Amino acid sequence: MSKVKEFFGIFTKRNDVDWANIISTQYCPYTEKKCVKVRKSSPDISIGVCTVKYSRYDAVMICPHRLLERRQIFTDCVHLLSLHEPGNELHLLSEVTIPGGSVDYFLVSVRNNKVIDFVGIELQTLDTTGSLWSERATLLQSKGIEISDDDLKTKNFGMNWKMSAKTILIQMHHKIETFEHLGKHLVLVIQDYFRDYISREFSFSHFQQARQGDSVHIHTYSLNEVNNNSLRLRLHERISTDANGIALCLGLQAEAKIEFERIIKYLESRISDNTILKMI
Numbered sequence: 001m002s003k004v005k006e007f008f009g010i011f012t013k014r015n016d017v018d019w020a021n022i023i024s025t026q027y028c029p030y031t032e033k034k035c036v037k038v039r040k041s042s043p044d045i046s047i048g049v050c051t052v053k054y055s056r057y058d059a060v061m062i063c064p065h066r067l068l069e070r071r072q073i074f075t076d077c078v079h080l081l082s083l084h085e086p087g088n089e090l091h092l093l094s095e096v097t098i099p100g101g102s103v104d105y106f107l108v109s110v111r112n113n114k115v116i117d118f119v120g121i122e123l124q125t126l127d128t129t130g131s132l133w134s135e136r137a138t139l140l141q142s143k144g145i146e147i148s149d150d151d152l153k154t155k156n157f158g159m160n161w162k163m164s165a166k167t168i169l170i171q172m173h174h175k176i177e178t179f180e181h182l183g184k185h186l187v188l189v190i191q192d193y194f195r196d197y198i199s200r201e202f203s204f205s206h207f208q209q210a211r212q213g214d215s216v217h218i219h220t221y222s223l224n225e226v227n228n229n230s231l232r233l234r235l236h237e238r239i240s241t242d243a244n245g246i247a248l249c250l251g252l253q254a255e256a257k258i259e260f261e262r263i264i265k266y267l268e269s270r271i272s273d274n275t276i277l278k279m280i
Contacts, residue, residue, distance in 0.1 A: 002142060006050040008022050030050075035048050099177075100177065106121070176215055202251075
């Protein structure tokens with residue numbers, strides 16, 4: 001049985017789908033265009049895998065576009081636009097470059113073509129290792145699609161938990177100083193499984209229930225099965241901290257303290273009567 005749970009945005013338990021047409025169109029319902037994740041050896045073929053079963057986790061999102069379902073994640077950030085008022089337009093801009101890097105989305109409050117307020121939004125799902133191609137092929141064969149024996153050869157895949165977590169925390173650390181300096185918010189959107197991993201592996205105890213005054217917000221979403229017909233994204237938790245809190249997650253403050261102590265010890269080992277500065 002294939003571990004693919006969603007394929008081109010469609011729950012794989014469904015039997016009322018023309019799978020041959022799905023493969024042909026390669027359409028992503030979340031970006032409303034062709035799936036951008038392609039096979040390296042055949043760049044004209046989109047992989048199309050959004051969500052997989054992995055180990056004890058029933059549905060792990062591996063494509064950040066999966067988080068765009070119903071645009072709910074953006075609706076859940078409107079309250080962070082403290083200067084937004086009824087009558088203002090809401091605009092969504094992607095891939096916005098700021099000092100510190102590029103931010104996935106900016107939700108912007110606009111009045112009379114003037115920016116009144118904004119919030120930055122970063123999306124992070126889990127990166128995979130190995131290949132999903134044989135899992136994809138197994139799924140298609142189960143749906144009556146003819147598949148070559150080579151495609152069905154078992155290839156393993158894994159989850160790169162540590163690298164995914166460290167990469168996004170470092171990126172948040174680089175970008176949050178800009179937002180904090182401007183008095184704006186930066187939101188990280190992740191899945192509950194991923195949040196649990198980060199809280200276990202990194203310093204996370206200083207996070208608290210979301211407060212408007214904090215610059216960094218983490219919105220955690222769960223993926224739940226609905227009537228054996230689809231998986232639905234639901235807001236699970238909101239927590240927050242500031243730039244110092246992100247640094248603490250990465251152990252940067254602790255590392256700085258260690259370096260300071262090393263320097264002190266080195267200097268103390270070198271000082272002697274001979275190193276005293278003699279004033280003339």
